[in-house]
Amino acid sequence: MPRRSLRGIALIYVGLILAALLAVRGANYAIAHRALGIEVDRRLVLEADDIARAGALDRMIATIDRAQRDHDSADLFFALFDRSGRQVGGALTLRQIPPLGYSDFDERAGVPGVGHGRALTRRVPSGATLSVVSDNDGIDQFDALMSRVQLIGLALTMLIVIGGTAGMMWEISRRLRSMQRTVDAVMGGDFSSRVPQTGTGSEFDRQAAAFNAMLDRIGALMNDIRHAAKDVAHELKSPLARLRNRLAAIERRSSGNPLAPEIADALSETDQVLDLFGSLMRLWEIEGGHRRQRFEPLDLAVLAHEAYESLTPVAEDSGHGLTLTGARAAPLRGERNLLRQLLVNLIENAIRHTPPGTAIELGVLPLPQGARLIVSDHGPGIPADQHAQVIRRFGRLDTSVEAPGLGIGLTLVDAIVRLHGGTLALEDAAPGLRVIIDLPRDL
Structure with a gap:
């Protein structure tokens, strides 16, 4: 059907x-x-x-x-x-x-x-x-009179039916919109959002109560998982930090020692693990929705210009060309540091995963209801059927040990976008990859 x-x-x-x-x-x-x-x-x-x-x-x-x-x-x-x-x-x-x-x-x-x-x-x-x-x-x-009576009765009955149907549709739509707002808020990271209830005990109220109970249960499970993950991360981070300090001290004393290269590799891998824990902690904090309290008016074009100036030397050192286009005023509400991190992650991903000589373009366009951020490159690109994989946590196209990155960069970008109520899309730049992010003016 x-x-x-x-x-x-x-x-x-x-x-x-x-x-x-x-x-x-x-x-x-x-x-x-x-x-x-x-x-x-x-x-x-x-x-x-x-x-x-x-x-x-x-x-x-x-x-x-x-x-x-x-x-x-x-x-x-x-x-x-x-x-x-x-x-x-x-x-x-x-x-x-x-x-x-x-x-x-x-x-x-x-x-x-x-x-x-x-x-x-x-x-x-x-x-x-x-x-x-x-x-x-x-x-x-008499026939004519009966016809008029029948038509008047039909019209009155239809008015009652249409009015009743419109009222029923309005009430159902209002309830569905309320539930949809709650779903959107939870999807955006606000796990405290609930469907409002009127206290009448109606079918709608019972459905809202069941839906809220489900969200309470999911929220409790998410909190348990989050706290357990944080506890594990904290418990591991301290000994890893101590291990890193000892390896650094050994490296300083191992000048000329045949084991010095291996010690340097161990130190580098320890730094990667610590970076991974730091990224996971930031991801959990973003997905919790608490950073939304820090939202303030800002201009995305200004942040893009700052990211362009700070990362242009990095791009040039790696043989890439970074350009900024269409950076007009694009006001919106957001968390300044997270949006900076979003810009840095996107540009660094483009630098890390494209060969030297690749052109990278950064653009900001104002929209009637917000702003659009575009980061594109002319590198090898990503197959369309693998776009979802690279956004998934630890999703990487190259799974070899030597592959750069932690597989969590675009995951952080996606979490920041969802926190701001925006959308993230990956497109084929023919050649290369184009990342398009639409952010609303007000959440």
Whole structure:
């Protein structure tokens, strides 16, 4: 079954209700109209039978005269014709005798004062022909009135249905938006966000309570994992720092010793492990959402210019060319140090993972609702099916020991972007890689 939006489901529901109402109202009108027609035909038969029972022609004429004087028959007209077709009774004047049986006619039949009627013509004793005509103008007026009543009732019912559906849609949409805001906040790192409850005990409140309980459980598990990871990191960081200091002291005393290169390698690897622990600690702090309290107004273009000036010598030393384009004013709210780290990580990644001579471009563009940061290079690039892998924690395309980096640079960038409520996208620069980050003006 194809997915449908809430609005689409509501439109289908209203359409079905409208179709059902039209069918019911149409059936009511048809039944009532048919019942009136049956009653008219029954009346014509009764009057014709009453006249025919008179028997002789003169008695039938007398019966017709009495019926025409009767108030109850004021909407009935009679015409009696002898064997030769000459009218011998009744006040009804017809241009021609109607066909035998039932027939309908309009003003073209020339019946005085009758615009629409129903006629019953039959043979009666003495070889005469009797026509009884009913004036249906009153029935037509009743039909028109019934049609108006049906349409007014249909319109009022549809207003009630549409109003009720709109109110129900508004309430459901309001609840869904509230839940979506909570989900977005949790995805952005604010694990304290919860779906508001009204305290009415309604189905929506019970759903919100269950959703909040789930978030409480997830938050508790995340805190347990985070605290355990931090404890492990802290416990390991101190002995590693002491080990690093001892290796550094040994390196200083090992000048000329054959083991000096191995000691230097051990010291370098220890520094990498310490850097890894530092990066993980920063990542956990960012994902916790607490840094959002440090948000302040800033200009992303200014930060980009600062990163360009500080990293241009680094790029030149490695044989890369770094350029800054489109750095106009791009105001937004954010954490200044984290955005600086984001810029440094992106530029250093481009320098580290592209060969010398590669051009690297840094650009900032203001958007109506925020700013766009673009870092692109003309290096070997990353296959499109591996873009998600390089953002994942410890995700690296080159898994060899000699590969530079810790595999956590873009993970930190992604965490900083999500903390600011932005989006991160990797694109093919043909050749090379283009990183596009959109950040909102206000979170």
